[in-house]
Amino acid sequence: MPDTTREGSRERDAADPLREFRDRFDIPDDYYVDGNSLGPISTDAERALDRVVEEWRTLGIRGWTDGDPPWFHYGEFLGERLAPLVGAREHEVVAANSTTVNIHTLVGTFLDRLDDPLILLDELNFPTDTYAVRAQLRNRGYDPDDHTVVVESEDGRTIDEAAVEAALTDDVDLVFLPSVLYRSGQLIDLEHVTAAAHAHDAFVGFDLAHSVGVVPHDLHELGVDFAVWCSYKYLNAGPGAIAGLYVHERHHERTPALAGWWGHEKETQFELRDTYTPAASAGAWQIGTVPILAAAPLEGSLDVVHEASIEAIREKSLALTDYLVTLVEDRLDDDFAVGTPRDPDRRGGHVAVEHPEAYRITEALSERGVVGDFRPPNVVRICPAPIYTGFEDVYDVVEALHDVATSRAYESVEPHDGSVT
Ligand SMILES: Cc1ncc(COP(=O)(O)O)c(C=O)c1O
Numbered sequence: 001m002p003d004t005t006r007e008g009s010r011e012r013d014a015a016d017p018l019r020e021f022r023d024r025f026d027i028p029d030d031y032y033v034d035g036n037s038l039g040p041i042s043t044d045a046e047r048a049l050d051r052v053v054e055e056w057r058t059l060g061i062r063g064w065t066d067g068d069p070p071w072f073h074y075g076e077f078l079g080e081r082l083a084p085l086v087g088a089r090e091h092e093v094v095a096a097n098s099t100t101v102n103i104h105t106l107v108g109t110f111l112d113r114l115d116d117p118l119i120l121l122d123e124l125n126f127p128t129d130t131y132a133v134r135a136q137l138r139n140r141g142y143d144p145d146d147h148t149v150v151v152e153s154e155d156g157r158t159i160d161e162a163a164v165e166a167a168l169t170d171d172v173d174l175v176f177l178p179s180v181l182y183r184s185g186q187l188i189d190l191e192h193v194t195a196a197a198h199a200h201d202a203f204v205g206f207d208l209a210h211s212v213g214v215v216p217h218d219l220h221e222l223g224v225d226f227a228v229w230c231s232y233k234y235l236n237a238g239p240g241a242i243a244g245l246y247v248h249e250r251h252h253e254r255t256p257a258l259a260g261w262w263g264h265e266k267e268t269q270f271e272l273r274d275t276y277t278p279a280a281s282a283g284a285w286q287i288g289t290v291p292i293l294a295a296a297p298l299e300g301s302l303d304v305v306h307e308a309s310i311e312a313i314r315e316k317s318l319a320l321t322d323y324l325v326t327l328v329e330d331r332l333d334d335d336f337a338v339g340t341p342r343d344p345d346r347r348g349g350h351v352a353v354e355h356p357e358a359y360r361i362t363e364a365l366s367e368r369g370v371v372g373d374f375r376p377p378n379v380v381r382i383c384p385a386p387i388y389t390g391f392e393d394v395y396d397v398v399e400a401l402h403d404v405a406t407s408r409a410y411e412s413v414e415p416h417d418g419s420v421t
Pocket residue numbers: 098099100101126128129178182207209210230
């Protein structure tokens with residue numbers, strides 16, 4: 001029987017090798033369990049941002065060549081530092097654009113060489129993924145309804161890899177799925193899906209927004225064709241921070257669908273030729289000028305992640321989410337349910353606590369200094385991000401859930417009006 005006492009949580013905090021990393025963050029609330037939507041600022045991120053502001057002040061235009069590192073290569077520089085987190089070679093990763101734009105350019109790139117394409121998606125993905133894929137099909141004159149297969153969920157929470165495999169006929173050309181479902185927190189088996197897709201001669205890409213920085217990946221080894229992610233969640237790089245992408249090296253000869261001069265071969269980019277020669281690396285999928293101010297915080301926040309190590313982060317993440325699930329089941333009544341798989345191999349970094357009054361409970365928690373978020377129809381998402389969250393925090397969050405539910409404090413909250421949560 002696991003120890004579910006407060007004393008037990010304190011003992012686990014005392015033994016936690018990552019406990020000191022919290023001091024490097026400014027946490028805006030007493031309990032900030034929303035780092036899977038927007039991670040908090042660290043002194044490291046702020047220092048890198050301050051440095052480029054100072055370079056801008058003192059170097060002006062010369063920052064492109066004389067910044068340290070030079071801004072001209074900043075997307076590639078960050079790509080090299082991101083690569084170990086996703087298990088890629090350095091030239092397979094670049095920091096560029098936003099996640100949605102990266103989906104457009106990468107899905108578009110693979111579509112460009114397909115006739116009568118069929119793309120496999122899932123019904124639980126974050127909507128921007130579906131919007132972008134359908135738009136790319138429309139742009140090529142295809143009716144998206146006829147050119148997508150959408151794998152359904154049996155329980156409304158998870159996607160069964162066997163159902164993905166069953167939907168994978170030889171007609172499917174491209175599989176595009178999330179690594180971790182944004183609502184339930186299910187971690188999809190990337191190895192299984194990649195092998196199944198390749199067995200049917202389909203390409204496979206993943207949206208790693210909810211796993212990068214909390215779950216280690218092995219993209220190159222698995223042979224995944226491409227991936228995208230954002231860096232404002234577990235990578236704590238700030239609101240609207242530059243995103244990341246991976247393209248397996250065997251595809252580096254492809255021409256990016258959304259071409260721009262920043263993806264040009266670097267050596268000749270400033271010759272400003274009329275013909276477009278894409279870089280022979282993932283750098284080719286950059287489009288326009290790297291947004292230095294939205295990129296610098298990632299440099300600092302990656303220092304924190306590398307220092308902590310992704311393996312230690314994953315280990316603590318699983319311990320925290322396991323503890324959270326145990327407490328929810330132990331302390332809360334039957335109106336609550338856990339929508340996240342118990343199997344650690346199928347769990348990302350957050351937990352979906354389901355309740356019919358999830359929205360009002362999330363708001364009432366926030367009034368008590370516990371900031372998670374609500375995802376319709378019935379999920380309170382709780383993300384104990386391992387670099388700055390401890391076991392006693394998790395204990396307190398579940399106590400707050402218990403108080404809000406038993407006191408019915410949530411009943412004084414107005415119903416959901418559809419605004420940002
Ligand atoms: C899986 C997933 N993809 C993409 C996004 C967002 O993409 P963007 O940063 O382009 O808004 C999110 C969250 O907003 C997400 O959870």
